[in-house]
């Protein structure tokens with residue numbers, strides 16, 4: 001009967017409290033560290049991803065560079081038409097009919113926001129002082145819906161930009177470098193030689209130094225002028241989806257409605273994504289190793305228990321317990337150690353997370369970006385118990401194969 | 411006259427040990443044991459009594475020949491089936507190793523019955539108390555097994571062998587650690603089990619008197635049966 005196996009397992013556990021605690025302690029440390037390190041890694045990933053989405057959209061639509069191909073196609077195997085040293089076509093990078101494209105994109109059910117954008121390299125000048133950066137020509141209201149720009153305004157308002165062709169919103173870094181304030185004039189020039197005197201209608205501060213020291217926002221029409229382009233010129237459409245993790249699929253669906261190149265943020269930010277993945281993998285591997293080492297504690301203690309209890313095992317088998325019963329008894333023992341250790345480990349890891357949440361990192365990061373993620377708690381618990389099960393199973397299997405006669409003969 | 415029901419039959423049992431040298435420990439052993447029989451096995455130390463008992467008990471399967479228990483050929487059974495057979499039909503009293511030390515005497519007696527699962531826990535407990543009482547150990551029931559004297563432990567292990575009312579009770583020197591008084595008690599219990607309970611006892615013993623008073627004695631010499639003595643013509 002199953003209860004008998006359980007009762008025997010519980011009795012072993014209770015009469016060997018010290019070993020049980022030592023084994024559980026191993027699991028505690030393993031599970032706790034695993035939970036903590038993966039929470040650290042996840043918290044930081046979320047943080048850096050949020051940083052990405054402060055400035056970039058989930059999906060980008062643009063006209064890809066095309067490499068020149070021969071007009072003349074080779075007709076059979078014996079013929080080869082090639083262009084020596086082919087280069088990209090010096091075509092205009094404008095999207096045709098951008099407003100229609102934008103409307104179509106916005107009509108897709110999985111698109112939450114979309115904006116057209118015209119970017120140009122800008123030089124911000126005051127007297128002889130010059131700051132280099134990028135200016136984005138956007139519909140600032142739609143843009144703010146997407147990136148929350150309004151939240152980062154430290155002076156002025158985004159509402160003052162629309163319709164004001166000479167208006168500009170600049171990053172706080174530019175403002176302080178050139179000691180400019182709200183309503184001051186700023187001379188902006190583009191690499192195409194266009195120079196305009198703009199009026200500062202707003203200053204933002206996102207906390208990201210690249211952004212604050214280089215970026216500015218103007219109206220689309222203004223940006224087009226800086227690029228010497230006509231009023232229909234738009235180089236890029238950006239769109240957001242409800243879930244950045246699914247943006248790859250959404251990008252694929254979006255690709256169906258346009259001939260232009262649709263790229264999701266994981267491609268655009270491939271280096272960041274790869275870095276993030278590397279870090280998560282590293283943390284995962286390290287914490288998993290710690291968990292594995294911890295499971296050796298259970299393995300050792302159970303192996304020791306079994307060699308000490310070899311007489312008992314022989315007696316049990318003699319009075320009719322099967323190998324399966326013996327396995328159950330010792331796996332249950334491992335499981336009890338594992339459950340105690342896992343629960344304590346989750347509490348331990350939780351305390352570490354709580355402490356970390358109150359560590360101030362400074363800069364744009366603020367308090368350490370770590371949160372209680374139920375999913376990581378669940379994974380840690382499952383892994384902790386799974387590993388103890390394995391660690392328990394092998395010694396238990398050995399116990400099941402004990403030959404009682406050879407024990408009784410000793 | 412009662413009919414002679416065969417409960418155990420051994421045909422041509424041979425067994426070798428290979429370590430350290432090849433050595434034949436059991437030689438073409440054949441015998442039959444009947445229901446309700448009190449059978450003793452005697453022989454010099456090293457003659458193979460324990461080895462034979464382990465084979466009969468199905469714990470040792472590394473021999474040639476056939477063993478039938480209650481009509482079932484045990485050679486064909488898988489290890490789990492053998493375990494169930496032991497739990498059901500065989501009670502075993504060991505020569506040296508007795509009890510599970512962390513459990514009370516009562517639990518030790520109860521465990522085979524809990525495994526069998528024929529009675530509920532309360533009934534099992536009652537039966538266990540009853541068996542312990544027969545062996546004069548009722549007052550020790552709740553003590554941990556490790557706190558008992560050798561003789562007391564051996565009697566607990568006899569109680570444990572009886573708990574499932576097995577058809578056969580195999581004992582390896584069940585009275586080896588007992589004084590005359592307790593030896594007498596155990597003997598009387600065995601006698602009663604065979605006569606009233608119709609259970610079979612196969613006991614290895616060095617106690618000549620004990621053997622003489624059993625129904626039949628088989629003598630082993632170097633793994634061979636050298637003599638079978640019917641001590642009584644009773645009922646067989």
Ligand SMILES: Nc1ncnc2c1ncn2[C@@H]1O[C@H](COP(=O)(O)OP(=O)(O)OP(=O)(O)O)[C@@H](O)[C@H]1O
Pocket residue numbers: 409427428429430435453454455456457458459460461462
């Ligand atoms: N595992 C083993 N390997 C090799 N030889 C063994 C092994 N076990 C027992 N023997 C030998 O087998 C023979 C029979 O042993 P067994 O234990 O059956 O004797 P016994 O009749 O029970 O003796 P005793 O009365 O002392 O208990 C002995 O000679 C012993 O040395």
Ligand SMILES: [Mg+2]
Pocket residue numbers: 459460461505582
């Ligand atoms: Mg012996």
